[in-house]
Amino acid sequence: MASNFFAARTTTTRPTTKSQVIEPALQPWVEKYRPKTIDDVSAQEHTVAVLQKTLTSTNLPHMLFYGPPGTGKTSTILALSRQLFGPDNFRNRVLELNASDERGIAIVREKIKNFARQTPRAQAVASDGKTYPCPPYKIIILDEADSMTQDAQGALRRIMETYARITRFCLVCNYVTRIIEPLASRCSKFRFTPLDNDSAALRLSHIAHEERIVIDKPIIDALISTSHGDLRRAITYLQSASRLSSSTNPPTKIQPADIQEIAGVVPDSIINDFASSIGVEVEGGMDVDDEPHSKKGTFDHIKKKVKYLMREGYSATQIISQLHDLVVFHPTLDSRKKSNCALIFAEADKALCDGADEELWVLEVALRVNKVVS
Amino acid sequence: MSLFVDQESYFRPRTLDTLHYHHGLSERLKALAASGDFPHMLFYGPSGAGKKTRITCVLRQLFGAGVEKLKIDQRVFLSPSKRKLEINIVQSNYHIEITPSEAGSYDRLVIQELLKEIAQTQQVDLSAKQRFKVVIINEADSLSRDAQAALRRTMEKYMSNMRIILCANSTSRLIAPIKSRCLLMRVAAPNEEEMMTVLKYVAKRAGFDLPPEAGEKIVEDSNGNLRKAILILEALKMQTPDLNGPLSIAKPDWEVYCYKVADLLVSEQSPARVMEVRAKLYELLSHCIPPTIILKTVAERVVEKVDEALKADIMHWAAFYEVRMRTGSKKIYHLEAWVVKVMSLYKVLFRLLMQNPFD
Ligand SMILES: Nc1ncnc2c1ncn2[C@@H]1O[C@H](COP(=O)(O)OP(=O)(O)O)[C@@H](O)[C@H]1O
Ligand SMILES: [Mg+2]
Numbered sequence: 087m088a089s090n091f092f093a094a095r096t097t098t099t100r101p102t103t104k105s106q107v108i109e110p111a112l113q114p115w116v117e118k119y120r121p122k123t124i125d126d127v128s129a130q131e132h133t134v135a136v137l138q139k140t141l142t143s144t145n146l147p148h149m150l151f152y153g154p155p156g157t158g159k160t161s162t163i164l165a166l167s168r169q170l171f172g173p174d175n176f177r178n179r180v181l182e183l184n185a186s187d188e189r190g191i192a193i194v195r196e197k198i199k200n201f202a203r204q205t206p207r208a209q210a211v212a213s214d215g216k217t218y219p220c221p222p223y224k225i226i227i228l229d230e231a232d233s234m235t236q237d238a239q240g241a242l243r244r245i246m247e248t249y250a251r252i253t254r255f256c257l258v259c260n261y262v263t264r265i266i267e268p269l270a271s272r273c274s275k276f277r278f279t280p281l282d283n284d285s286a287a288l289r290l291s292h293i294a295h296e297e298r299i300v301i302d303k304p305i306i307d308a309l310i311s312t313s314h315g316d317l318r319r320a321i322t323y324l325q326s327a328s329r330l331s332s333s334t335n336p337p338t339k340i341q342p343a344d345i346q347e348i349a350g351v352v353p354d355s356i357i358n359d360f361a362s363s364i365g366v367e368v369e370g371g372m373d374v375d376d377e378p379h380s381k382k383g384t385f386d387h388i389k390k391k392v393k394y395l396m397r398e399g400y401s402a403t404q405i406i407s408q409l410h411d412l413v414v415f416h417p418t419l420d421s422r423k424k425s426n427c428a429l430i431f432a433e434a435d436k437a438l439c440d441g442a443d444e445e446l447w448v449l450e451v452a453l454r455v456n457k458v459v460s
Numbered sequence: 461m462s463l464f465v466d467q468e469s470y471f472r473p474r475t476l477d478t479l480h481y482h483h484g485l486s487e488r489l490k491a492l493a494a495s496g497d498f499p500h501m502l503f504y505g506p507s508g509a510g511k512k513t514r515i516t517c518v519l520r521q522l523f524g525a526g527v528e529k530l531k532i533d534q535r536v537f538l539s540p541s542k543r544k545l546e547i548n549i550v551q552s553n554y555h556i557e558i559t560p561s562e563a564g565s566y567d568r569l570v571i572q573e574l575l576k577e578i579a580q581t582q583q584v585d586l587s588a589k590q591r592f593k594v595v596i597i598n599e600a601d602s603l604s605r606d607a608q609a610a611l612r613r614t615m616e617k618y619m620s621n622m623r624i625i626l627c628a629n630s631t632s633r634l635i636a637p638i639k640s641r642c643l644l645m646r647v648a649a650p651n652e653e654e655m656m657t658v659l660k661y662v663a664k665r666a667g668f669d670l671p672p673e674a675g676e677k678i679v680e681d682s683n684g685n686l687r688k689a690i691l692i693l694e695a696l697k698m699q700t701p702d703l704n705g706p707l708s709i710a711k712p713d714w715e716v717y718c719y720k721v722a723d724l725l726v727s728e729q730s731p732a733r734v735m736e737v738r739a740k741l742y743e744l745l746s747h748c749i750p751p752t753i754i755l756k757t758v759a760e761r762v763v764e765k766v767d768e769a770l771k772a773d774i775m776h777w778a779a780f781y782e783v784r785m786r787t788g789s790k791k792i793y794h795l796e797a798w799v800v801k802v803m804s805l806y807k808v809l810f811r812l813l814m815q816n817p818f819d
Contacts, residue, residue, distance in 0.1 A: 114499075114619055155637055184613045233609050319640040326499060326643045333491030350504075350631055350644045385763070385771040397649040397684040399505030403632040442783040443752050444630055450779040453772040 115325045116318050119293050121161045123169055128317075129285035130158055133276045137166055144221045146170075148246065148255045150270055152262040153278025156318030160229055162278075163256045167225050172218035179220075184229035191238040195245055198226060202249045224253050232259035239266045246272060280315025290320060299328050301340060308342035312349035323348050352400045357408045363391045364456040366409075369417055383456055392449045402444035406434055406451055419459065426458045474528070476517045479510075480661070481654035482647065489514065489645075493521040498590070500615055502600070502626040502639065505647035508685030511627050514647060515596060518625075523554040523589055537573060539566050549574075555594040561602045568607040571597075575611075579618035592621045600626035601633040612637040649684030658686060659693055666697070674703045681709050714749045715757060722761035729803035734796070741795050751791040755782055755798065762802065770805055777801045 121127045124134050124141075133151075140146050151159040164182075171179045181201045183194065202224060228234070234242070243266075246255055257273060259265060281289075287306050294301045301324070313320035326348045327340045346353060358368040365383050381387045395405060410431045414424055434451045438444065473479045476486045476493075492498055503511045519527045529552050537545040545566055550557040558574060560567035578593055597603070603611075615624060615638070624642075631639055650658065656675050663670035674696065682689035692709055700707060711719075721740045724733060744754050759778040763771045777798055785794040 114616070117616065117619070156640070229613070230609065233606075316636075316640065319636075322640055329492060329495060329497055329499065329643075330488055333495045334487070335491075347646070348644055350639070350646065385768055389763075393683075397506055397509075399509065399630075399646045399648045401504070401631040437779070437783045438632055440783050441633065441786045442779070443756065444632060446756065446775070446779040446782050449775055453775060457772065 114322070115293060115297070116321050119289075119296075119321065121158065121165050124162055124165045127158045127162050127165065128289050129281045130162065130276075130278055133162065133278065136274075136276070137162070140166070141169055141219060144219065146221065146223070146225075146254045148273040149257070150262065150265065150273035150275045151256065151258045151278060152260065152265075152275065154260060154280055154316065156313075156316030156320075157278040157280060158317070159258045159278050160227075163225075163227055163258065167227070170219055170221060170225075172214065172216065172220065174213050175218070175220060178224075180225045180227065182227045182229060184227075191235075191241040194238070195241065198245055198249065198253075201226070202253050222252070225256060226253055227256045227258065229258045230260075231257040232261050232264035236266055239269050243269050243272070281317050282315075283310050286310050286313075286315070286317055286320060289317060290324060293321060293324065297328065299332075299340070304342045305340055305345060308345040312345060312351055319349075350401065350404055352395075352405055352408055356395070356398075356400075357405070357412065360391055360395060360405070360452075361409060361412050364388055364452045365459040366413055366416065366419070366455065368412060383460055385453070388452050388456060389449060392445065392452055395448065396445050402448050403435070403438055405448055406431060406438075409451065409455070413455065423458050427455050430454045430458070472513060474517060474520055476514075476521050479514065479517060480658050481510075481650045485514070485645065485647070486517075489518050490521055492643075493518055498522065498592075498623055499643040500619075500624045500626075500641055501645055502628065502631065502634070502642035503645045503647055504628045504631050506649050506684060507629060508682075508687040509647045509649040510686060511647045512598075514645075515625055515627060519555055519594060522594070523552075527552045527554045529553070535574075537563075537566065537570055539569065545570070554588065554590070555596060557596040557598065559598040560604075560607060561599055565604070567604050568610050571603075571607050572610050572614075575614050575618070575622070579614065579622050581621070592623050594623050594625055596625045596627065598627050599629075601628040601630055603634075605635060608635045608638050612641065615641045650686055651684075652679050655679045655682070655684075655686060655689055659689060662690055662693060668697070668703075671703050674707055677707055677709065714744060714747065714754075717744060718754060718757040719761050722758045722765070725758070725762055725799060725802060726765045726806075729806050734799060734803065737799050738792070738796055741792060741799075745791060745795075751785055751795060752782055755785070755795060759798075766806070767809065770809055773805050774802055777805075 124137050127134055149163070151163060153159060167180045168176055181197065183197065228242075231239075246253075246269075255273070257265060257269070262270065262275065262277075287310065290306055290309055291301070305327075309320045309323055312323065323345055327344050330344065330348075331338050331340045343353065361368055363382055410427075413419065413427045413431075416424065419427075430451055434447050437447050476490045479486045503515060505511055530550055531552070533549050533551065535547050535549055537547065539545055545563060547558075547562050547570060556574070556578065558570070560571060563570040575595065578595060581593075611624070612635075626634075626638070626642060628634065631644070656679055659675050659678060660670050670693075678689050678692050678696070682692060695710060696703060696707060699710070717740065721737055721744075724737050724740070741754065745751060755778055759774060763774050766774065781794045781798040781801075784797075785791050788794060
């Protein structure tokens with residue numbers, strides 16, 4: 087392999103730093119503001135309360151964390167582990183495996199075997215002077231466990247039994263139904279719910295405050311409405327927006343529209359215009375069109391609008407999801423029409439999941455919605 | 461012969477400052493590259509809008525001219541079943557570029573191995589302007605779900621010495637966890653005015669003036685695809701050096717062929733005609749024209765020629781059979797089914813009109 091891109095490493099004399107240290111200023115905020123203790127975890131009160139108890143008792147069940155992305159699952163188990171073992175022991179007591187790692191079951195078995203080999207010894211005082219419970223077991227975190235095959239999960243079940251004495255497993259996943267029953271039934275289950283708006287707003291304000299950026303309510307609202315309860319997304323959007331605004335000279339103030347663009351959302355004016363051209367009139371939306379009313383709803387007119395959206399690069403799923411919201415929450419369309427539109431949206435979603443052509447399907451949705459509402 | 465499109469002296473800009481349209485976007489990219497706080501990014505937009513050019517300019521801004529020294533290496537990967545996969549990889553000292561579709565169903569494996577290697581390598585060039593290397597993933601929307609899942613945690617974990625730039629036509633096929641880890645950069649196709657400016661510029665560089673009518677015709681014909689527009693300009697220039705008088709923009713053979721299919725479909729609806737059309741579709745497929753392109757091109761031509769009452773239905777069935785084609789295995793079946801469907805729609809309408817001639 088004559089690739090000096092990789093080989094370069096062997097010819098260097100520069101001492102390589104082992105740990106992945108990043109200057110705090112360049113750290114992604116999602117990492118920087120990952121909850122340090124389970125008390126820092128917002129909104130998941132029930133889970134936190136139960137886990138609090140495990141900190142004082144020495145017993146911990148196997149656990150299954152499930153819920154949508156960005157609700158604190160990974161953060162919670164990492165924080166819990168850190169609180170149980172402290173900084174010194176974290177490395178030899180906690181094994182984190184996730185879908186990014188090679189996870190053929192043979193490899194998992196091998197890793198776990200090696201990891202579980204030495205019986206853990208308790209240690210009283212950590213280097214930071216604090217005492218940690220340091221219970222006599224190790225924790226194995228299988229993050230994104232729902233991407234493991236059924237077979238692998240079956241094998242995992244036996245591994246769990248073999249090492250039951252000295253290990254506790256924590257499975258983390260989005261869909262609990264993708265975890266096979268025998269595995270799930272061995273775990274205490276914790277459900278993580280999408281963050282409510284108030285908790286999300288609080289956390290975002292906290293981060294903004296720490297980063298010394300000024301954000302007002304409309305921006306928080308934009309962050310929350312574009313991230314749908316996924317705090318990771320909200321934080322990433324905030325960081326991106328702040329990067330963009332601070333990188334111009336002079337720095338510009340973050341606008342809600344910036345957040346929408348970063349999130350890939352089609353601007354309201356464009357989606358409203360599209361909706362109106364297919365016969366879904368949007369309340370309060372001005373008729374910005376110069377086109378005579380008679381042209382609206384004709385095939386050529388609709389096709390032209392779709393082509394325009396495609397050329398602008400908006401994604402079909404995004405367009406359809408915004409159109410869906412407009413139709414479903416429309417103040418005057420009757421229920422029958424809404425229901426018929428719902429059928430179309432569902433069909434389009436499935437088609438796009440199957441890899442269908444985006445332009446054909448945006449056009450399909452547009453034409454059919456137009457037919458239903460007119 | 462080198463093409464206008466690639467010859468940078470004519471057109472292809474190499475720096476963010478010389479990019480033609482979307483100046484706001486270029487400014488943002490420049491500022492980001494200078495900020496030392498460069499995120500993972502996802503560039504998306506229609507083909508020919510200039511995503512790749514923009515990415516190349518960003519690299520140049522990040523690393524300087526050294527990034528233009530490219531090598532192509534062949535790397536060998538071993539599949540779990542010990543099959544050898546040879547993949548070409550374009551790279552400089554500062555970045556590496558992969559097109560996952562080359563790895564077929566092993567894209568996960570290839571991505572995983574490459575990224576791990578890069579992530580664990582420190583930048584050795586002490587004079588390098590950045591501590592990280594950049595990994596460009598082309599056609600990211602064709603990454604398997606498996607490969608995407610493998611990316612997500614890697615993107616968080618190895619932030620210190622690696623940045624990923626994804627390039628895709630649409631974000632629809634990317635899983636949410638990937639999107640939420642990137643800064644999304646939408647690159648819209650240039651509008652007509654912007655295309656015109658670029659065409660005029662290219663012409664000037666090539667030493668001639670572009671007559672406005674010729675420019676308009678090219679813009680109209682290229683549907684927002686700048687690459688296509690410049691290619692047409694070049695072809696026209698060869699055909700009619702003074703670019704005056706009536707211009708006929710030569711369509712690619714396959715497009716002409718698709719139009720022929722459409723015309724056959726519209727002019728007669730009969731079993732014999734189905735067979736004729738079928739043979740033509742086969743011909744197109746055997747020349748490796750993607751079936752979706754065939755269907756769309758034929759359908760768009762057909763709807764130009766039929767009654768308003770039929771248009772929506774024809775496109776409906778095109779959408780319907782296009783998905784079938786993707787999930788099924790025999791492309792021709794679905795193309796054929798669509799043809800038959802369109803013919804029968806035509807007949808039904810015709811019969812209705814005959815029954816109520818004074819409607
Ligand atoms: N409940 C929460 N409280 C505080 N921060 C959270 C919470 N949920 C998510 N976050 C933020 O989002 C990021 C991703 O959270 P993570 O725990 O990795 O989510 P997941 O549920 O997908 O595993 C964290 O780094 C943290 O900054
Ligand atoms: Mg997680």
